Amino acid sequence: QVQLDESGGGLVQAGGSLRLSCAASGRTFSSYAMGWFRQAPGKEREFVAAISRNGLSTGYADSVKGRFTISRDNAKNTVYLQMNSLKPEDTAVYYCAADPTRYTTSYQQSRESYDYWGQGTQVTVSS
Numbered sequence: 395q396v397q398l399d400e401s402g403g404g405l406v407q408a409g410g411s412l413r414l415s416c417a418a419s420g421r422t423f424s425s426y427a428m429g430w431f432r433q434a435p436g437k438e439r440e441f442v443a444a445i446s447r448n449g450l451s452t453g454y455a456d457s458v459k460g461r462f463t464i465s466r467d468n469a470k471n472t473v474y475l476q477m478n479s480l481k482p483e484d485t486a487v488y489y490c491a492a493d494p495t496r497y498t499t500s501y502q503q504s505r506e507s508y509d510y511w512g513q514g515t516q517v518t519v520s521s
Contacts, residue, residue, distance in 0.1 A: 396420040396492050396510050403488060403515030406480055410519070414475040416490030416512060423471040424448075427493040427501045429508055430464060430475045432486035432517075439489070443475060444501035451499050458484075480519045487514040 402414040414430070429444040443454045443464040452464050463476040473490055491508035493501070502508070 396423070396426060398490050398492060398510060398512035400488065400490050400512045400515040403517045405518045405520065408481055408519055408521050410480050411476070411478045412480065412517060414477065414488055414490075414515060414517075416473045416475075418471045418473070418492065423466075424468040425494060426510075427495050427497075428464075428466060428473040429491045429493065429501065429503075430473075430488060431491060431505065431508075432484075432488045433514075434486040437486075439505060441503045441505070442488070444503060445473065446501045447495065447498045451501055453501055453503060455503075477517070480517075482519045482521045485517060485519050487516050489514045 397419045399417045427447050430442040431439050432442050433439040445452045445464045449466050461479045466473040490512045492510040493508045
């Protein structure tokens with residue numbers, strides 16, 4: 395089992411940047427592919443970005459491609475989401491999640507693949 399703790403959310407103006415962090419504890423961090431999801435009020439939780447266990451494969455939702463970057467540091471048991479050129483529609487609670495896949499170079503976009511979730515961090519982008 396792994397415990398996930400997100401940080402780095404806050405209030406930012408449109409066009410600004412934030413970096414989210416997700417610190418993991420428990421089982422070996424490199425055993426998990428990691429993902430970021432978000433949920434806006436009244437909407438379903440949606441995929442944002444994911445990264446493979448070895449960090450060599452990444453994927454993004456079309457809505458954030460070119461603006462957000464996911465990365466991980468397995469030595470620090472942490473996954474990051476660098477968010478640039480933020481828009482008001484990026485406002486949501488952001489969650490990190492862990493997928494205990496046996497594959498080292500792949501990642502999943504579906505919520506159902508992820509067994510462990512953090513509590514979330516609020517990101518608010520003002521216009």
